[in-house]
Amino acid sequence: MNKLFEETNSVNVFDEWKNMPEFVQEKQEPYQTIIVRFRCKEDVDDFAARIGQNLTPKSKSIWHPFLVRGVNAHKRWQDEP
Numbered sequence: 001m002n003k004l005f006e007e008t009n010s011v012n013v014f015d016e017w018k019n020m021p022e023f024v025q026e027k028q029e030p031y032q033t034i035i036v037r038f039r040c041k042e043d044v045d046d047f048a049a050r051i052g053q054n055l056t057p058k059s060k061s062i063w064h065p066f067l068v069r070g071v072n073a074h075k076r077w078q079d080e081p
Helices: 041-051
Strands: none
16 A cells, blocks of 8 residues: 655655745635525525525525635645756
8 A cells, every 4th residue: 555655766755845835724704694584485586686696495604795616726836846
């Protein structure tokens, strides 16, 4: 079985990580949270149409405006060779 950080070709992969900058991802917290209650499905559909978002019976929360997840997922940091 292969190990995730096994040494190959006499290269210690842990040495490659030395002096790398620290990265801290701060959690994105909402500015405000509001609970909205609906009397019927028609009210939910009306609200969804007005805010331009899709709401299903399983929807528990939304971001407004709509939060596009993974928009920066393709970005990477790379040092010169």
